[in-house]
Amino acid sequence: MVNKKSVVPSDIEFIRILWCDNANIIRAKSIYKNSSEDSKYYVGISEGQQGVPAVYDAVVEESGLSPVGEVQLKADLSSFTPVPYSPGHGRFMGDMKKNGETWDYCPRGFLKRMRDKAAGMGFSVKGAFENEFYLLKKTEDGIFPADDTSFASTYSMDINSEIIDEMVKSLILQGMEVQQYHAESGPGQQEITVKYDEALKACDNQIIFRETVRAVAGKYGLTASFLPKIFVDKAGSGCHLHLSLWREGKNILSDFEDKYGISKVGSQFIAGVLHHLPALMAVTTPITNSYHRIKPHYWSGAFQCWGIGNREAAIRVIPEFNGEIKNFELKTVDASSNPYLALGAVIAAGIHGVTQKMELEEPVQEDPGNILQGKDYKIKILPSRLENAIEELEKDEIILNAMGKKLSKAYIAVKKAEIEYLKNFNLEKEVELLLEKY
Numbered sequence: 001m002v003n004k005k006s007v008v009p010s011d012i013e014f015i016r017i018l019w020c021d022n023a024n025i026i027r028a029k030s031i032y033k034n035s036s037e038d039s040k041y042y043v044g045i046s047e048g049q050q051g052v053p054a055v056y057d058a059v060v061e062e063s064g065l066s067p068v069g070e071v072q073l074k075a076d077l078s079s080f081t082p083v084p085y086s087p088g089h090g091r092f093m094g095d096m097k098k099n100g101e102t103w104d105y106c107p108r109g110f111l112k113r114m115r116d117k118a119a120g121m122g123f124s125v126k127g128a129f130e131n132e133f134y135l136l137k138k139t140e141d142g143i144f145p146a147d148d149t150s151f152a153s154t155y156s157m158d159i160n161s162e163i164i165d166e167m168v169k170s171l172i173l174q175g176m177e178v179q180q181y182h183a184e185s186g187p188g189q190q191e192i193t194v195k196y197d198e199a200l201k202a203c204d205n206q207i208i209f210r211e212t213v214r215a216v217a218g219k220y221g222l223t224a225s226f227l228p229k230i231f232v233d234k235a236g237s238g239c240h241l242h243l244s245l246w247r248e249g250k251n252i253l254s255d256f257e258d259k260y261g262i263s264k265v266g267s268q269f270i271a272g273v274l275h276h277l278p279a280l281m282a283v284t285t286p287i288t289n290s291y292h293r294i295k296p297h298y299w300s301g302a303f304q305c306w307g308i309g310n311r312e313a314a315i316r317v318i319p320e321f322n323g324e325i326k327n328f329e330l331k332t333v334d335a336s337s338n339p340y341l342a343l344g345a346v347i348a349a350g351i352h353g354v355t356q357k358m359e360l361e362e363p364v365q366e367d368p369g370n371i372l373q374g375k376d377y378k379i380k381i382l383p384s385r386l387e388n389a390i391e392e393l394e395k396d397e398i399i400l401n402a403m404g405k406k407l408s409k410a411y412i413a414v415k416k417a418e419i420e421y422l423k424n425f426n427l428e429k430e431v432e433l434l435l436e437k438y
Helices: 047-051 107-120 154-159 161-173 199-219 264-284 339-355 386-395 397-403 405-422 427-434
Strands: 014-020 026-032 042-046 070-075 089-098 124-139 142-145 178-183 189-194 223-225 239-247 303-308 313-319 325-330
Touching: 014 042, 014 070, 014 107, 026 042, 026 199, 042 047, 042 089, 047 405, 089 107, 089 199, 107 124, 107 199, 107 339, 107 397, 124 199, 124 339, 154 161, 154 178, 161 178, 161 189, 161 199, 189 199, 199 223, 199 339, 239 264, 239 339, 264 303, 264 313, 264 325, 264 339, 264 386, 264 397, 264 405, 339 397, 386 397, 386 405, 397 405
Parallel strands: 014 089, 303 313
Antiparallel strands: 014 026, 042 070, 070 089, 124 142, 124 189, 124 223, 124 239, 178 189, 239 325, 313 325
16 A cells, blocks of 8 residues: 555556656556655666657657666656546656666756756746647547637537547646647647746656647547647647746846847747757758748748747747747647757756857848848758758757767667658658647
């Protein structure tokens, strides 16, 4: 029996310990309720798991990993949540340990290092992932949207009210604060937004969000997919990352004295993210399918620029109605990214901007796709293929050093293996393989 002081309630029989690998596949092993103390909540996993791509179940040799060796996946006791759509099951997020220390390849460990580095500089980062996803019907003739409605359709709300209500209730039961919901641009496409949280919790929330949406949809005979681009002629799904900077419990992003309303540390942080964005995309938009979505004029942030309220800029600074700036949005993110790696890399870039006192260039206040490159602004188009983003990452010593030699090597090897495997796939075949992985 579980100790009375356990963080696990007595009605939980299976205790899942989750990890998210370098291909952003969410995995878990379960312990049956037979541990006598919380310290026993761990499982063993192969070291090679961090070298497995999304496209096949084998370790990429170039990752530096192999099936030989095991690491401990230890439950983070502060992360427990029930799994409301699977009664009797509970969930912990797992930290990868080797010889009692955080393993070099642990994505969660990487984010913690970046979080702690920011704290050492006197500020913290809070964030929220803003997910878009499709509800789909699978038939013998293929996959089809669950409805045929348009952006912000009230009819879509009516059609999908039961399934959305259950998703929202399940998220709330797992400790998340749901804020808004609407139908997105594509038929059958939905968006549910949740409140920001500190960096680690924001990433845990992203894992829980994906798990919950997919599981609840399955109960209704539907497939929920976060794949960035499913239909060639319909909207893609992003996962915009909203960020804010805090010190001593106060948001420090705004400064009414600044000409753009952004504090000095905020503008330096944003400048750092913008500077490293071509390399960051290898982590924030990390599959070949991601680049079918990122196009000019599609509100996806195809250009290396920022703007105030500009939804075509890669970074959108968002003023409140009173002009106060509480957060900014990075648009070149989708849910095929491992959230711990994505947010960790973004924080590393922002920290570099602060340490180097980088300055923001002028904001772009029109659609950058309508501006000739180099005519009025020095706007560069961002990588249009994963191969290009990986090349940028391989040149970016700041991001590579932040990730660490071992983690960055394994990550890049996994991405290159996926590129090679999918190089001759058209969109339809790519979707067939990846639809239910994300």
